[in-house]
Amino acid sequence: MENFNYHRPATVAAAVAALKKSKDGKFLAGGHTLIPTMKQGLAAPKDVVDLTAIKGFSGIKVSKTAVTIKAGTTHQEVATSKEIKKAIPALAEMAGKIGGVHVRHRGTIGGSIANNDPAADYPSACMGLGATIETNKRKIEADKFFTGMFETALKKDEVITAVHFPIPKKASHQKFPNPASRYAMVGVFLSQNAKGQVRVGVTGAAPCVFRAKDIEAALAKEFSAKAAAGTKVAAKGLLSDMHASADYRAHLISVLAGRAVAAA
Numbered sequence: 001m002e003n004f005n006y007h008r009p010a011t012v013a014a015a016v017a018a019l020k021k022s023k024d025g026k027f028l029a030g031g032h033t034l035i036p037t038m039k040q041g042l043a044a045p046k047d048v049v050d051l052t053a054i055k056g057f058s059g060i061k062v063s064k065t066a067v068t069i070k071a072g073t074t075h076q077e078v079a080t081s082k083e084i085k086k087a088i089p090a091l092a093e094m095a096g097k098i099g100g101v102h103v104r105h106r107g108t109i110g111g112s113i114a115n116n117d118p119a120a121d122y123p124s125a126c127m128g129l130g131a132t133i134e135t136n137k138r139k140i141e142a143d144k145f146f147t148g149m150f151e152t153a154l155k156k157d158e159v160i161t162a163v164h165f166p167i168p169k170k171a172s173h174q175k176f177p178n179p180a181s182r183y184a185m186v187g188v189f190l191s192q193n194a195k196g197q198v199r200v201g202v203t204g205a206a207p208c209v210f211r212a213k214d215i216e217a218a219l220a221k222e223f224s225a226k227a228a229a230g231t232k233v234a235a236k237g238l239l240s241d242m243h244a245s246a247d248y249r250a251h252l253i254s255v256l257a258g259r260a261v262a263a264a
């Protein structure tokens with residue numbers, strides 16, 4: 001690991017100012033992605049701006065219409081939140097399936113979304129529920145936030161402060177995990193709102209999280225497990241690696257979407 005300057009600001013404004021001053025700085029949250037990449041020499045920031053001492057940077061608020069999770073909230077806090085289990089049980093269940101227990105106690109929602117790993121779970125929940133990502137500068141719809149593999153709409157000095165999830169009528173998260181890391185080989189987060197609109201967020205299958213629009217269209221006509229599982233997803237553009245071929249992943253998307261409808 002290369003040497004770096006360590007900053008531990010107490011406010012969002014001070015964190016942003018520290019990053020702005022740096023030629024090549026990085027925010028640090030749970031460190032479960034950033035620290036390993038620094039150890040492997042894949043990242044060598046000159047300044048590391050630790051967000052964990054910022055007051056009020058973590059916490060959960062549930063209203064009649066939305067669940068708001070502040071950026072520094074750990075996966076374990078989401079998985080065990082009584083309010084979230086009541087409002088969007090699928091979201092708490094999803095957080096409980098992330099990695100192992102040590103990962104869930106360190107990893108944060110802000111870090112997961114900012115990192116946008118192609119196999120991470122939160123991006124599919126954001127897409128599947130139609131979340132809004134709040135930063136120190138603006139609010140960004142999930143559909144416009146995730147822009148590519150490990151790429152997001154975030155600017156260099158922009159810090160995620162909270163994520164707002166509208167409460168759906170029904171939702172379910174289904175994941176086919178890699179047995180070693182628990183990252184999604186394919187993960188599907190499906191929801192239906194009070195107006196009957198369906199959203200299907202898919203992770204693990206492509207370079208970037210996406211919505212399975214063909215399955216959404218089939219479910220808009222008939223909200224049934226058969227309609228979801230019977231929709232063939234094109235393998236073109238999906239990931240093919242030592243874990244699974246693109247065809248296999250395409251098949252898994254329909255299977256998991258069918259299971260999600262049945263569970264919802």
Ligand SMILES: Cc1cc2nc3c(=O)[nH]c(=O)nc-3n(C[C@H](O)[C@H](O)[C@H](O)COP(=O)(O)OP(=O)(O)OC[C@H]3O[C@@H](n4cnc5c(N)ncnc54)[C@H](O)[C@@H]3O)c2cc1C
Nearest residue numbers: 029030031032033034099107108110111114121160182183
């Ligand atoms: C063994 C292992 C298994 C895992 N399994 C899973 C899994 O099954 N599913 C899953 O979804 N994830 C999994 N993860 C990832 C983990 O859950 C974390 O979510 C992820 O590492 C990033 O969160 P973090 O808080 O650790 O972020 P960090 O590592 O601290 O930061 C990651 C990136 O986000 C940036 N960042 C952090 N916070 C903010 C913010 N508020 N605003 C702007 N930028 C920010 C950092 O600068 C950095 O670039 C696994 C990780 C490990 C090590």
